[in-house]
Amino acid sequence: MRAAGTTGRPRLIAPGLLSPEPGLETYWVRPGGVTGVRLRGGDELTVVDRQGRQRAELTVLAPDGSPDGAALGIVPDGPATTLRALAASADRDRITDPVLADVIAHEVDPAGLRAAILFGEWSPAGSSETVTARGPATVLVAAPSLTMRIDDPIANPASDLMLEVRRASPLAALEPRLPEPLADPVLDFRVDRATAASYEVKAGQYIQIIDVEGRQCSDFLAFHGHRLAEGVERGLDATATRYFMGQAYPQPGLYGRFYDQDMQPLVEVVRDTVGRHDTFGLACNRKYYEDLGYPGHVNCTDNFNARLAPYGIAPRAGWPALNLFYNTAFDAHNQLIFDEPWSRPGDYVLLRAGTDLVCASSACPDDIDPANAWITTDIHVRVYDAKRKFSMAIAHRVTPEQPATLTKDTAFAPRTKPLTRQFTEYRGYWLPTSFDGHGAIEEYWACRERAAVMDLSPLRKFEVLGPDAEALLQACVTRNIRRLSQGQVVYSAMCNETGGMIDDCTVFRLGDTNFRFIGGEEYSGTWLRQQAQRLGLDRVWVKHSTDQMHNIAVQGPASRDLLAELIWTPPTQPAFTDLTWFRFAIGRIGDHNGLPLLVSRTGYSGELGYELWCHPNDGPALWDALWEAGRPHGMLPLGLDALDILRIEAGLVFAGYDFSDQTDPFEAGIGFTVPLKTKEDDFIGREALLKRKTNPQRTLVGLELAGNEPAEHGDCVHIGRTQVGVVTSATRSPILRKNIALCRIAVEHSALGTEVEVGKLDGHQKRIPAQVVRFPFYDPDKERPRS
Numbered sequence: 001m002r003a004a005g006t007t008g009r010p011r012l013i014a015p016g017l018l019s020p021e022p023g024l025e026t027y028w029v030r031p032g033g034v035t036g037v038r039l040r041g042g043d044e045l046t047v048v049d050r051q052g053r054q055r056a057e058l059t060v061l062a063p064d065g066s067p068d069g070a071a072l073g074i075v076p077d078g079p080a081t082t083l084r085a086l087a088a089s090a091d092r093d094r095i096t097d098p099v100l101a102d103v104i105a106h107e108v109d110p111a112g113l114r115a116a117i118l119f120g121e122w123s124p125a126g127s128s129e130t131v132t133a134r135g136p137a138t139v140l141v142a143a144p145s146l147t148m149r150i151d152d153p154i155a156n157p158a159s160d161l162m163l164e165v166r167r168a169s170p171l172a173a174l175e176p177r178l179p180e181p182l183a184d185p186v187l188d189f190r191v192d193r194a195t196a197a198s199y200e201v202k203a204g205q206y207i208q209i210i211d212v213e214g215r216q217c218s219d220f221l222a223f224h225g226h227r228l229a230e231g232v233e234r235g236l237d238a239t240a241t242r243y244f245m246g247q248a249y250p251q252p253g254l255y256g257r258f259y260d261q262d263m264q265p266l267v268e269v270v271r272d273t274v275g276r277h278d279t280f281g282l283a284c285n286r287k288y289y290e291d292l293g294y295p296g297h298v299n300c301t302d303n304f305n306a307r308l309a310p311y312g313i314a315p316r317a318g319w320p321a322l323n324l325f326y327n328t329a330f331d332a333h334n335q336l337i338f339d340e341p342w343s344r345p346g347d348y349v350l351l352r353a354g355t356d357l358v359c360a361s362s363a364c365p366d367d368i369d370p371a372n373a374w375i376t377t378d379i380h381v382r383v384y385d386a387k388r389k390f391s392m393a394i395a396h397r398v399t400p401e402q403p404a405t406l407t408k409d410t411a412f413a414p415r416t417k418p419l420t421r422q423f424t425e426y427r428g429y430w431l432p433t434s435f436d437g438h439g440a441i442e443e444y445w446a447c448r449e450r451a452a453v454m455d456l457s458p459l460r461k462f463e464v465l466g467p468d469a470e471a472l473l474q475a476c477v478t479r480n481i482r483r484l485s486q487g488q489v490v491y492s493a494m495c496n497e498t499g500g501m502i503d504d505c506t507v508f509r510l511g512d513t514n515f516r517f518i519g520g521e522e523y524s525g526t527w528l529r530q531q532a533q534r535l536g537l538d539r540v541w542v543k544h545s546t547d548q549m550h551n552i553a554v555q556g557p558a559s560r561d562l563l564a565e566l567i568w569t570p571p572t573q574p575a576f577t578d579l580t581w582f583r584f585a586i587g588r589i590g591d592h593n594g595l596p597l598l599v600s601r602t603g604y605s606g607e608l609g610y611e612l613w614c615h616p617n618d619g620p621a622l623w624d625a626l627w628e629a630g631r632p633h634g635m636l637p638l639g640l641d642a643l644d645i646l647r648i649e650a651g652l653v654f655a656g657y658d659f660s661d662q663t664d665p666f667e668a669g670i671g672f673t674v675p676l677k678t679k680e681d682d683f684i685g686r687e688a689l690l691k692r693k694t695n696p697q698r699t700l701v702g703l704e705l706a707g708n709e710p711a712e713h714g715d716c717v718h719i720g721r722t723q724v725g726v727v728t729s730a731t732r733s734p735i736l737r738k739n740i741a742l743c744r745i746a747v748e749h750s751a752l753g754t755e756v757e758v759g760k761l762d763g764h765q766k767r768i769p770a771q772v773v774r775f776p777f778y779d780p781d782k783e784r785p786r787s
Contacts, residue, residue, distance in 0.1 A: 015400035016344040017214050023170030028403050029056075031158035031547075032145030034083055036099025039133035042168025045072070047118055047141060051159035051529065052125035052541045053465075057115035057142040059083055069116060071137035076114035082142035084110045100140060115142070121156070124538055125529055148548035150596045150615060151586045154514060155463050157545040178210060178380055179346045182390060187383035191218070193376040194365030196303035198311070200225065201359055204386030206270065207351040209361055211325050212380050214344040215373035217364040219283040219300050219321035222258070222266050223313065225356030233313060234260040236267075236322055238280030249279040249322075252392045252407070253425055257354070258322065266357060271350035273395035273404050276342040278328040282318040284366050292368060300362040311358050324349050326364075326371060340373040347404075350390060396428045398522045410457035411550040411619025415627070419637055427520070429458040432639040440641035444734055447605055447646060451556035452638035453626055456604070456611070461545045462525045464515040468540035472532050473507060473515055478665060478689075480679040484509045487574065489582040489600055493665040493673045494524065495685035499692050500661035501668060502527055504653065506602060508584060516545075520655045531684065550616045554626060555609030555646075557784070558633040563610060566629045567599055568592065579610075581786050589625050597622065604643065606650025606778055608787050648731045648742060651702070651776030657713055658700065658728040658742055664692050667744060669700030669775075696747050700728070702775030705739040705758060705768050716759040717743050718767065724749045727758060733777060740777050741770070 029035040031054075039045060047056050059080045062068035069076050086100070118129045145158035181188070186205065190212075191197045196219075201207055209218055224234040240259040241250065250256045256269040282288075283304065289297035305315035325343040330336055363379040366372050384390075393406035407425050409417075417423075420435040432455070434440045446452045464473060473481045479492035486509050494502045505519035517524065528542045554563060560577065567576040569587035576599065579585060584600035595618040603609035614622050627635075644654075651669065653659055659668035666674070666689075674689055705711060710732050717725035725745030733740050741758070749756065752774060757767035774780055 016397075023167035025165040025167070027163040027165070029141050029143045029161040029163065031143050031160055032082065034086055034100050034140055034142045035163060036138060036140045037163060037165055038099060039072075039137050039139060039165070040168065041133055041135045043133045044130055044166040044168075045133070045139060046128055046130040046164040046166075048162040048164070049119045049123050049127040049159075050125065050162055051543055052123055052127065053121060053156050053543060054119060054123070054159045054161060055121075055144050056118040056129075056161055057082055057144060058118060058131075059113050059115045059140040059142070061138040061140070063136050063138075067113065068137060071135050072131045072133055072139065074116040074131060076116050078115060078117050080110070080113040080115035080140070080142065082144045083113055083115070083140055086142075099138060122541075125532070125541060147615060147617065148545060150549065150598050150613065154465060155543075155545065155548075156465075156541075157463060157543050157548040159543055177346065178212065179348065181382060181384075182206075182208065182350070183384045183388045185382040186385055187381065189381055191361055191363045191379040191381060193363045193378050194298050194303075196300060196307050196360055196362040197381070198307040198358065198360045199381070199383070201353045201357045201383055202386065203353055203355045205353050206384040206386075206388065206390060207267070207353065207359065208348050208382040208384065209324055209351070210346065210348040210380040210382070211274075211341075211343040211377075212345065213377040214347065215325075215341045215375070216343065216377045216379060217326040217341060217366065217371050218324045218379040219304070219319070219326075219362045219364060220324055221304060221308075221319060221321055221360040222353075223311070223358045224260055224264065224266060225358055228311060228313070228358055231312070234262055234264070236280070236320075237261045238320060241279070249277050251275070251425075252394050253423065254421075256392075265354040267351045267353055269349065270352050270390055271348070271393045271395075271406065273347045273406075274325060274341075274343045274349070275394060276325075276327055277349075278323040278326040278338075280320045281323050281326065281328060283321040283323070283362065284364060284371075285318040287317065289368070294368060297368075298365045300364055303362055303365075304360050307360050308358075313358075338369075338371060340370045347395075392430070394425050396522070398526055410455055411614070411616035412455045412457065412552060412623050414620050415623040416455060416637065420639070422639065424640065426640065427458045428522070431455055431458065432637070434639040434641045435637045438636055440639065440645065441734060443636050443638040443642035444645050446634065446636035447556045447607060447638055447642065448735060449557065451554060451558040451562050451630055451633050451635040452605075452642075453623075453630065453635060454553050454555070454638040454643060456553050457546075457550035459546075459551065460519050460522050460524060461549050462517040462519075462528065463543040463545050464517055464528065464540065465513060465543065466540040467513055468532070468537035469513050469515050472528065472535070472537050472540045472542075473517070474681050475535060475683050476528055476531050477505065477507060478674045478679075478683060478685075479507070480675055480681075481507060481509075481515075482681070486511060487583055487585065489584055489602055491582070491670075491673060493668075493670060494519070494527070495664065495689065496661060497685055497688065499664040499685045499688035501659045501663055501665060502661055503655065504659070504668075504670065504673075508600070517542075548615060549613050550619050551611055551613040552623065552626070553603050553605070553609060553611045554630070554635075555603045555605040555607045555638075556635075557608055558635070559607070559609050562626075562630050562633050562635065563599070566590070566625060567597075568594060589622065595621055603785065604652055605646040606652065606776065606782070607646075607784050609785065644729075645731045645734065648729050648740065649733050649735065649776065649778035651742070651780075653700075653742070654729060658744075663744070664689060666693055666696060667698045667700060669742070698725070698744050699747050699750050701725075701743050701745050701750050702773045702777055703727070703741040703743045703756070703758070703770045704773045704777075705741065705770045707768060708739065709760075709768055710739045711741040711758045711768065711770075715741075716763040717745060717770070718757045718759050718763065719749060719755075721764070723759070723763065724756065736777060742775065743772075745772070
């Protein structure tokens with residue numbers, strides 16, 4: 001990270017790039033994983049327990065592979081449990097850490113390895129230990145992980161560790177660390193800066209294009225191999241691709257293919273760790289540099305022409321290419337603009353060949369503008385065998401400096417995938433949008449009239465534990481947590497200092513010092529930990545538990561009857577049928593021997609309903625039990641498309657649409673979550689919210705549109721020529737048989753019955769008459785979920 005210097009002018013902050021501090025290296029240890037680093041005499045290793053309560057196991061090996069704790073001045077005091085389990089696993093090909101893989105390859109017996117134990121069951125967040133190497137050594141750092149029990153009152157999900165290595169003698173030319181190969185490569189080669197390379201790929205093989213040092217554009221060309229053999233040139237085509245995919249550039253998922261002029265798919269995007277590219281702008285060419293005053297500048301087009309000539313491909317003055325990592329956009333004035341790439345060291349795009357291909361990749365030589373951040377670097381290419389299988393994924397980072405995590409399946413994917421091919425990437429997970437053989441409208445009516453089951457596992461869960469847990473939540477969320485009883489849930493907003501919403505959430509009280517925070521944003525856990533540190537609350541732990549707890553919702557008027565015979569609760573918990581709105585119980589499926597779960601009377605549909613929370617290992621079994629119990633009630637699975645209709649009818653807000661950190665709870669229509677008069681304690685954003693409530697500018701209202709044309713998110717709302725609001729969410733309501741919308745509007749025009757117009761096209765050339773109406777549109781008094 002480039003940070004502010006201690007003297008002189010402050011410098012740019014660019015998290016995620018190679019550190020400018022000589023000799024500083026950063027590594028991460030995933031929960032349940034092992035990361036290895038090689039040290040030399042004088043090197044310092046710091047292990048950081050970022051979230052707290054995470055044990056670390058350090059195993060030190062001498063260069064010959066023998067245990068050597070003395071090399072770091074530490075004494076092993078326990079077995080290396082994680083290392084032993086991982087090394088003994090049946091599938092050693094899944095070991096991705098290169099140092100660990102090398103240790104195992106040299107036949108080091110893991111069975112007798114021991115480790116020094118750092119941190120403990122109650123180590124504070126941010127705890128760190130630093131050791132100095134007395135000589136050359138290999139250090140293997142593990143983050144042990146145990147299954148989190150749903151009924152554990154002091155659950156402690158495993159969390160990651162961070163390693164910082166400060167070299168005593170920085171390497172003169174540190175080679176950037178490439179990500180480990182995804183499998184054994186068929187081809188593995190470097191494209192040096194300012195050059196290009198051509199290569200052949202067979203149908204079904206995978207092409208991984210890696211940005212070695214970050215901020216480096218790489219143009220990609222692909223030609224149909226069989227057609228080239230026939231003397232016909234068929235390559236990637238912009239018009240055909242955009243026509244079929246409906247996107248500026250395909251992304252992993254349903255719309256991930258690139259086509260040629262004959263409308264034949266050539267390649268498909270399988271993984272993308274950047275999510276920001278340009279497609280089919282011209283690769284840089286001679287004329288571009290000449291027009292800017294740089295005649296003779298090396299360029300991608302000439303490099304491609306030279307590399308493709310042996311295949312009989314005619315040269316061009318400019319090649320339209322898939323411009324990976326190139327950051328372009330059209331602004332509000334339809335001007336094409338570009339800036340530095342978003343990619344960072346090791347980021348990559350993984351493509352799958354749809355047929356035999358002739359490919360070419362460049363490491364763009366543009367050093368006169370932001371296209372490569374003014375510094376050209378290398379690109380690396382790997383090709384993998386078609387027999388390998390790689391998950392479809394997009395990468396996400398909670399904060400810029402943290403490592404990327406790839407899209408995952410939920411615990412219920414083994415049951416939902418056979419029911420549909422319609423999946424979308426949703427906050428780091430693949431979720432069904434609708435189900436084959438049903439569709440959104442049929443799924444919607446099942447929820448309104450009978451029952452429906454939906455996968456909501458991407459909700460982010462955080463265990464907030466310890467003597468200061470209540471104080472932290474009281475300071476961070478708008479509701480009065482001190483009034484929350486054990487077994488009760490409350491819906492709340494969490495705001496920043498200006499009153500803008502960071503997230504909306506539900507908070508479960510499991511005990512005097514135990515809470516579960518359920519929100520939509522991964523960043524919420526980071527925010528809570530930051531506030532704990534700022535407030536000096538050192539006896540609270542915020543542990544990420546999303547991967548230890550997945551959840552489905554059963555919603556609809558038949559949901560209580562459906563679940564009544566299925567869910568057993570012990571005498572210490574409320575009976576399932578006694579659960580009232582926003583209450584929960586810990587129980588099991590069937591009887592006291594069944595799989596453990598937490599059931600809450602909550603939901604996102606506006607109907608009577610429940611959410612069921614279980615460990616991912618139990619996901620398929622829970623789905624099976626529910627599916628069998630729901631059959632007599634006509635229960636159907638429900639996807640995101642139907643859920644969106646349900647939640648808009650019920651007036652339930654959605655992050656990024658109805659609120660953001662520029663929107664306060666009053667503007668988001670959830671002002672009831674801010675008890676300014678009855679919450680005695682101060683909380684973050686309180687002063688700002690007092691001012692905003694006294695002088696409101698905008699509020700959320702319901703709109704009912706005339707005619708059959710729907711509104712869309714972002715449509716402007718007018719009275720005459722003046723824009724007075726914006727549509728935040730909109731749908732066609734099946735039960736009301738009307739087009740409805742949620743609208744953030746100036747308070748002067750928020751009265752019921754106000755006539756407005758929803759602007760289409762440019763907002764003036766086409767208007768849909770609409771009227772401000774009461775919302776929620778459906779069941780405005782919420783009698784159904786209360787029933």
